[in-house]
Amino acid sequence: MTITAANVPALRAAAALEELLALRAQIVDDAEQRKIAIGAEGSSVEDPAIDNLCHYLALRHHDIRPLQRRLMTLGLSSMGRLEGRVLPTIDAVLQALAALAGGRQDLHHAPEESAFFAGEARLTEATADLLGMRGAGRRTRIMVTLPGTAGDGPDMILDLARAGMDVARINCAHDGPEIWRAMTAYVRQAGKVVGRDIKVLMDVAGPKIRTEAVATAEKKARLQVGDRLRLVAEGEPYLDETVRFSATVSLPEMVTRLTVGDRLRYDDGKLEAVVESVAAGEAVVVVKRTKAGGTKLKPEKGVNLPDTALGLSPLTAKDETDLETVIECADLIGYSFVSRPEDIDLLDEVLARRGQGDRPLGLIAKIEQPLALTNLPGLIARARRRGAFGVMIARGDLAAEIGFERLAEMQEEILWLCEAASVPCIWATQVLEDMVKEGIPTRGEMTDAAMAARAECVMLNKGPAIVDAVSLLDRLLGRMDGHLFKKTPTLRALKSW
Known part of the structure; x- marks a missing residue:
């Protein structure tokens, strides 16, 4: 073919088409091996979220930046926002490339709109199952760590509920069963007053060194x-x-x-x-x-101790005792120091021994150690089979374990991986910390809180100005909801100009 200015785009599209077809075939082959590696093979129930996770892991094994730039010059998707829909995005781009290259009929059909956005629908459903229905005007839920004084009476928890709290967190490292029961009762009472189902998360302490x-x-x-x-x-x-x-x-x-x-x-x-x-x-x-x-x-x-192998069980004797009250009171369990898929089996064994019965309890795995990062796909594959599941980016311990320099990078990667697997993600530690403690936020923490809108839930810690902080976060997340969904900007009308 004679190369002319008119047919250069078609030739570039044809070259990109062949490259993307080869990449797709590699992804499909590699994904099967990754399902085996994370313990997801042989399941009697098909899980499209795990399939998509494995496709995403396979894709991210390749450096596709040069291909992305060539796709952009053709006016096509760079595939930079495909976490929840790996093969649908690739197939849509292939169809567009085929059209630009002059037509080709042997390709996978471009997905229907509902199939293209099925990953988003799965994530929305998983978030509702775990954290309850969304708050009015915002997608991201708000979790609040309750102080022990919240068990003294109903007023604080009711104020938090009215300000926008969706999940009440009880840290089992502090206080005891009587106070936990009192706080849970006040949460249930507040939920009835405001007309919302406010979830109770009880966070077992694990072998935290203090x-x-x-x-x-x-x-x-x-x-x-x-x-x-x-x-x-x-x-x-x-x-x-x-x-x-x-x-x-x-x-x-x-x-x-x-x-x-x-x-x-x-x-x-x-x-x-x-x-x-x-x-x-x-x-x-x-x-x-x-x-x-x-x-x-x-x-x-x-x-x-980031360099020291302690070889500890993620559940202590105290945790096993505390789980009896967790079973009685909570909707969700926060699992500290979980690092391996078998740690989830250990928790389920203890819950069965402590009398869980048929009462379902959602699980939130706190990612705070390097081994948990390495094993995150396997943790997801194992936990999704047991029911409602989410991941907490426990930025305090995680930064102390992997170093502050790597924290920002890793929290992004956790968000991407969880989106690929339709797993709700909680953005935690030091969110609006100055606001909670002093009543006035810093500029940096306001930006951090705005970026937290990409997660399904944001956790605030306790402090004297916590009610005001929840109100501020409720408004901020509502505004950000019109601008951003995960990595995708959403272009609502601007009113400042």
Whole structure:
């Protein structure tokens, strides 16, 4: 064929068509192997969400950026927003390429509109099953962590419900069954008043490592770069001339598993240290990085060990006992430190032993460790078979485990993977934190909260201004709902110009 200006687009379309056809065939072949790898093969029930997840994983194994740019110059979709519809998007692009290239009849038919958007419909249904019906004027639900004082009376929870709370979170690391039962009763009561089904999530603590007793050489002393901190497995914390900070921890055996060079992060990463020496029943760490002005050593602060293999079960003896109250009160279980598909089997075994019976409980897996990230497709495949399921991006522990530099990247990848599998996603930790605590948000956290509209739910922590924060978030999410769905801008009319 003689190349002319008139037929260049057709030739480019024909070349892109052949490349995309070959890519589609690779994706379909690779997806079958990925179903086996994540434990989804051989299921008696077909799950189009898992099929799409495997197609997405297969696609993302390739770098298709050059192809995307060529498609854009032809006026076609770059396939940059296909998480919920991998093969339908590819087939639609193939049909368009065939038309530009002069016609070809042996291709997969372009999907009907309902089939093209079936992934969105699956995600909408899964979100309603897990988190309840959507709030008026917004797609994204609002979850609020309740303080223990919420069990003192109905007023706080009723105010939160009126402000827009959709899910009440009870952290089982604090308080106890009597307070949890009181809070649950007030949530049910508030739901009736506002005419909405407000879900109760009870978050079992898992083997969270926290500081317990602490000792410092001076009352107001703060840990600075170069300071040493002694961790003690048994007995009381103690000091000497070279180590002027000391603490015991909630999981004493962690101290004996530390080795020289292991990193330690304290209080959601506000301080980073490295193990300098170990001895019988204790370890000394030296501070390598901390916030300006230093970090105060306090009880009940989290400790993360990204380099240390602890080999712990995600369920502690306390969790097993707490699950009896969870079964009694909750709609949803928050599962901390879940890392492997078999961890979900472990939870179901404990629930059965503790008397769950036929009462269904939704499950939210908190993604907070590197192994959970690696195994996320397998966790999704296993959990979807048990019923309503969602994923929480637990940004506090996750950042402390993988490092702050990787957090933004990983939270995006979790959102994409969950959308591909039609799994609701919860955006958690430090959302509107200054607003909740001080009553005035920072500019950065307002932007963060706006970007959270891509998730199915946003979690706020407790604080004195929590009701005002819920009201603000309710309005913000409502406005963002007109601009954005996942990675897709939605072009509502602009009124500022």
